[in-house]
Amino acid sequence: MHRSFFAQNPSVLWVIATLAVFTVAVTLLSEVTGVDVISTSFVKTLGKTLCLCLIAIAMDVVWGYCGILSLGHFAFFGIGGYAIGMWLMYARTEVIVIESLAKQPIPATPSEISDAIGNQIFGVVGSSNFPWIWAFADSLILQLLMVILVPSLLALVFGWLAFRSRVTGVYLSILTQAMTLALALYLFQNDSGLRGNNGLSGLQNVPGYGNVSQATISILFFVASAIALGAGYLLFAWIVSGKMGSVVKGIRDNEARVRFLGYHVESYKLFIFTVTAIVAGIAGALYYPQAGIINPGEVAPIASIYLAVWVAIGGRGRLYGAVIGAAFVSLLSSWFTGGGAPNINLGFYVIQWTDWWLVLLGLSFVAITLFFPKGIGGLFDLLVRKQS
Amino acid sequence: MSMLLEVSGVSVTFDGFRAINNLSINFAKTELRAIIGPNGAGKTTFMDIVTGKTKPDEGRVIWGDRNISLLGMSESQIAREGIGRKFQQPTVFEAQTVRQNLAIALKTPRGPFAVLWHKKTKSNGALIEAVAEQIGLSDSLTRVAGELSHGQKQWLEIGMLLAQKPRLMLVDEPAAGMTAEEREKTTDILKEAAKTRAVVVVEHDMEFVRRLNCKVTVLHEGSVLAEGSLDHVTSNQTVIDVYLGRANA
Numbered sequence: 001m002h003r004s005f006f007a008q009n010p011s012v013l014w015v016i017a018t019l020a021v022f023t024v025a026v027t028l029l030s031e032v033t034g035v036d037v038i039s040t041s042f043v044k045t046l047g048k049t050l051c052l053c054l055i056a057i058a059m060d061v062v063w064g065y066c067g068i069l070s071l072g073h074f075a076f077f078g079i080g081g082y083a084i085g086m087w088l089m090y091a092r093t094e095v096i097v098i099e100s101l102a103k104q105p106i107p108a109t110p111s112e113i114s115d116a117i118g119n120q121i122f123g124v125v126g127s128s129n130f131p132w133i134w135a136f137a138d139s140l141i142l143q144l145l146m147v148i149l150v151p152s153l154l155a156l157v158f159g160w161l162a163f164r165s166r167v168t169g170v171y172l173s174i175l176t177q178a179m180t181l182a183l184a185l186y187l188f189q190n191d192s193g194l195r196g197n198n199g200l201s202g203l204q205n206v207p208g209y210g211n212v213s214q215a216t217i218s219i220l221f222f223v224a225s226a227i228a229l230g231a232g233y234l235l236f237a238w239i240v241s242g243k244m245g246s247v248v249k250g251i252r253d254n255e256a257r258v259r260f261l262g263y264h265v266e267s268y269k270l271f272i273f274t275v276t277a278i279v280a281g282i283a284g285a286l287y288y289p290q291a292g293i294i295n296p297g298e299v300a301p302i303a304s305i306y307l308a309v310w311v312a313i314g315g316r317g318r319l320y321g322a323v324i325g326a327a328f329v330s331l332l333s334s335w336f337t338g339g340g341a342p343n344i345n346l347g348f349y350v351i352q353w354t355d356w357w358l359v360l361l362g363l364s365f366v367a368i369t370l371f372f373p374k375g376i377g378g379l380f381d382l383l384v385r386k387q388s
Numbered sequence: 389m390s391m392l393l394e395v396s397g398v399s400v401t402f403d404g405f406r407a408i409n410n411l412s413i414n415f416a417k418t419e420l421r422a423i424i425g426p427n428g429a430g431k432t433t434f435m436d437i438v439t440g441k442t443k444p445d446e447g448r449v450i451w452g453d454r455n456i457s458l459l460g461m462s463e464s465q466i467a468r469e470g471i472g473r474k475f476q477q478p479t480v481f482e483a484q485t486v487r488q489n490l491a492i493a494l495k496t497p498r499g500p501f502a503v504l505w506h507k508k509t510k511s512n513g514a515l516i517e518a519v520a521e522q523i524g525l526s527d528s529l530t531r532v533a534g535e536l537s538h539g540q541k542q543w544l545e546i547g548m549l550l551a552q553k554p555r556l557m558l559v560d561e562p563a564a565g566m567t568a569e570e571r572e573k574t575t576d577i578l579k580e581a582a583k584t585r586a587v588v589v590v591e592h593d594m595e596f597v598r599r600l601n602c603k604v605t606v607l608h609e610g611s612v613l614a615e616g617s618l619d620h621v622t623s624n625q626t627v628i629d630v631y632l633g634r635a636n637a
Binding site: 239242243244246247250253254256257258259260261262263264265 | 491
């Protein structure tokens with residue numbers, strides 16, 4: 001009866017071992033070691049994919065385990081990206097400005113430096129003043145804190161209002177879509193203080209490490225993403241196993257029963273919603289330095305819908321399913337839309353995958369929902385059953 | 389003897405329909421009670437009010453030794469006060485094992501963080517096994533609840549209520565869809581449970597009520613029509629008219 005955590009959750013060790021092997025292999029084959037089989041840009045793609053896997057397991061916990069179909073978790077991902085992006089952009093611009101002003105015969109005053117930084121960052125939206133939300137942008141520690149604080153606060157307030165009013169099912173999904181849409185619309189405004197539709201750019205450069213090659217930086221972020229995914233997997237596996245998992249799955253399957261057993265269902269939903277929002281924020285903070293740019297389009301409602309599609313295809317209600325779904329679909333997506341897949345010439349019509357990929361994705365989503373509700377992860381059940 | 393639960397002068401209206409009309413009903417600390425009545429008599433609404441699912445328009449619902457009002461408390465608070473409820477349809481967590489179903493119901497701290505750090509203990513394990521014994525599912529602890537038969541699911545849900553250690557159990561049609569043999573066992577479980585707490589059974593099946601051999605309350609149009617032994621209430625002319633007579637009509 002008292003089996004250890006790992007005996008109850010064999011997938012945890014499998015996933016962590018696979019991640020470790022994968023990380024070492026990619027590092028050895030990258031430009032850093034001189035082998036250069038895996039290009040720096042592909043290392044970044046793989047690192048970004050790991051971040052998507054991380055938000056996918058968060059999505060699986062909130063949807064697959066707790067039954068809350070949130071179609072707004074990319075809002076938290078984007079907020080994490082913006083929070084770290086503000087520091088990256090500020091600190092790097094500061095370095096550049098100080099360097100260029102140092103060439104002047106008269107040393108620049110702090111206010112001149114500040115104005116010059118403001119000009120560099122906000123010139124594009126016709127301003128040079130720092131909006132209040134940039135108050136902590138010069139501090140890495142505080143912006144890292146924002147990566148966690150802002151998503152958790154938004155999730156707490158939104159979740160408290162929604163769950164307290166017992167909004168469930170499709171109505172809740174629509175509300176979460178509205179939340180991420182509202183965030184995108186806010187960010188699109190030039191006077192939001194986050195450079196409107198230009199977003200934040202140049203995030204691939206780490207301030208103070210200007211002479212470190214992108215090859216090295218890409219590997220560092222890749223390894224950090226792998227560690228974050230491993231830690232996130234461990235955290236969520238712990239949350240969804242044991243009694244917490246029992247209650248959370250109970251809420252998914254029969255909310256009223258859980259309530260009449262004396263559990264305050266709303267607190268549990270709020271807990272799961274907030275924890276997954278924080279992890280989504282961390283995933284975003286690791287993703288965007290690898291992507292190099294973040295703009296409001298990233299938190300458009302469609303992004304969160306894709307997230308649900310990945311988890312559904314991978315198989316919800318099992319964490320490794322979410323990892324498989326996110327990795328498989330997002331890599332396939334960049335292969336198809338990046339021109340990797342050969343076009344199919346039907347004679348009378350040429351199927352160009354850049355256009356038709358979405359159709360293929362949509363059809364596979366429908367097919368999986370109808371015929372393999374357990375998703376790709378469900379294949380592992382067949383394996384296990386054959387062994388036993 | 390002071391009462392465990394006192395419902396007095398309670399009324400509730402849904403869209404102009406008076407589901408409960410000036411209802412007053414009391415339960416002692418240890419008793420077995422059957423509530424019968426035709427469809428629409430307000431049996432389920434009565435349970436909804438006591439368990440906090442429905443807020444009455446007027447009246448009082450007073451609970452326990454401290455005479456606290458249950459009105460204004462949430463469902464989960466009322467459940468923690470010691471009122472357990474079994475639904476008409478068996479509602480168990482079908483994706484989880486019988487043991488997990490019982491473990492979830494055990495009377496342990498209910499907050500998210502307490503649950504997150506919850507450790508299995510020997511005494512809790514023993515409690516689960518004792519309840520499983522009581523409901524005849526000792527051999528099925530590791531089975532997934534979804535695989536159980538209809539009757540076993542009903543027992544499991546009753547078991548979950550017992551694990552919760554409530555002082556009042558509200559049981560909605562426990563014998564529905566059961567075989568004669570299963571009914572007999574259900575009767576035994578409920579009678580045993582009523583030795584240490586109040587058990588209120590809502591039932592349509594007269595034969596089952598007769599076997600419970602307890603005080604009966606007849607509800608009609610949202611208020612109490614008659615109360616007493618089954619023989620007493622079934623010989624009551626109004627009861628015959630509204631309830632039994634209707635079947636003959």
